Amino acid sequence: MISAGLFTGLSSLSGNLLTLYKLKQDGSFHDQQEILHELRELEAGNAHQRGLQQETQAARNRIHEAAIGNAYEVERDWRQAHIGIQVKAIQDRMDRQLEESPFSYTSDEFYSLVHEATRGGQVPALLVAPFFRDNLSGQENADGPHSFRVAVRRKWLQSSWSSDLVSLDGALSRPLTNTDVDIFQIQRALRDLPVVLVYGEVQSSTRVWPALCAWNIVDSPELRSVQVNFPPLSLPDASPQTPATSASLLSFEDELGGSTAITAGLIAEWFHLVKYGRMPRLHTLIPASLASERRVIAAGLAASFEVALERSRIDPVSARVGQASVYFDVGLRTHAIAAASQALTLAESEASGTSTDSVRRLTAIFDSLGLPGEAARARLALESVARRAILRNFGWGNR
Structure with a gap:
């Protein structure tokens, strides 16, 4: 068997001989030489032209690829910048909401917390906000002292009807400095959940205005929320010269806590009667x-x-x-x-x-x-x- 390489060489040689024979038959040897020379020059020119075309096309391809890559990088950088701006805006909005909110959670987190604690609203939540003092700044109110919260919570837990509401002490992180707006924020965050909210204001360290707000207690368009404003109560004399100041103040807070516990219990009775x-x-x-x-x-x-x-x-x-x-x-x-x-x-x-x-x-x-x-x-x-x-x-x- 003739090897594949040898067969290829013989075929090429045979082709060349046939070409040469044809050239001799068609013209003189000199003419044939000129024809071959012209063919070689033409072939060389064509090869050069093809090379130039290939280089030109390659250059165009490189330019096109570079343009595509540059456009992608520009678009990528723009997208990243746009995403960064959006993330920053969202983060700023969340930070602002958390800073202004009376609860230390996002609205969704706050809703999820109360929803789980109340078993999806099967029992109303009891929220107690520290009382706001009008002689303190917003930051001072936020830092404390958180007046009346302990007494209200403890009186509720000691009551025989404490199971009628789920106490969530600490859900509100500060007094309701902006009372109406803060209540609206809490209502908007908790949406359809039944809630009883106890709050109040201390006026000039001498008078207390307790209040209670409840919503979603009764499924009625005419009774979406209930507002109870207790009459103003005078604080005991808090001067250092009064020997029984601490005892008087504690007794006052306990009485106030007992009154709010009874009122919250009455609202809870409405809920359980009307719902169940x-x-x-x-x-x-x-x-x-x-x-x-x-x-x-x-x-x-x-x-x-x-x-x-x-x-x-x-x-x-x-x-x-x-x-x-x-x-x-x-x-x-x-x-x-x-x-x-x-x-x-x-x-x-x-x-x-x-x-x-x-x-x-x-x-x-x-x-x-x-x-x-x-x-x-x-x-x-x-x-x-x-x-x-x-x-x-x-x-x-x-x-």
Whole structure:
């Protein structure tokens, strides 16, 4: 076998011989030499021209590539600068928000914290802001002393109804220096979560203006928020010459903390009744010595039954029985009889949805009020309600 290299050489030589033979056949040797010379010069010129073209194209390619690279670098630098400006603007805005905000978190972080603590709003949050002192600068207020916060928080935790709200002490890092704007920021950050906020101002170190604000307690367009402004209270004499200054001030703070705990508890009762239909209990947990406070609370709780009824959380009979029970517990006999009588009329009218438990409680209320005739009517109504319930369970309707 002839190797591939040898075969290639022979083929090239054969081609050259054929070319030379053709040239000899077509003209004289001299002419043939001139033709070959011209061909060689033409080929050399073509090769040179091709080289120039290739170099020109290569130069163009290099220029184009350089332009592309330069444009990319320019665009990259512009993008990086633009991103840097945006990041700086966002960071400045966040820093400004954190500096001006009454809480030490971003709005999203603050919402997430309260959302988790309240199990998605199943229980309202209790936020306590240190009281603002008008004789201190903004920084001095931020640095302290954080007046009344300890007393308000401790009185709430000591109350028998402390589980009705989730206390989040420390969520607010400073007094509400810009009261209305700060409250608006807190409301905007917490959006749909139920919140009870306790705050206040100390005027000239002699007078205290306590306040309480709550929102999302009752799902009603007419009652999106509740504002309670306590009457101004005079601080005890804080002069060094007064021997009992510290004891008087502590007693004053404790009384104020107790009042806010009761008020926050009343708002919490509204929430649990209107949202879950839970019967109120706050008026029974307050010491009997606070008879006036118990009656005021009972009146507020009786009104909450109207809202719960409007929201279809409880049936009409249960609402009136609940009102009668609350009034009876605090000694408002006339009001209790009026509410119980309305409940009895509804129960006797065979209104659908009446529960046997409500009518049974109504019977007990009439017995406690010393009204045997109404109690007997209530027992007959109870039998009728129970019979209708059994018939409905068997699908026989109200026969």
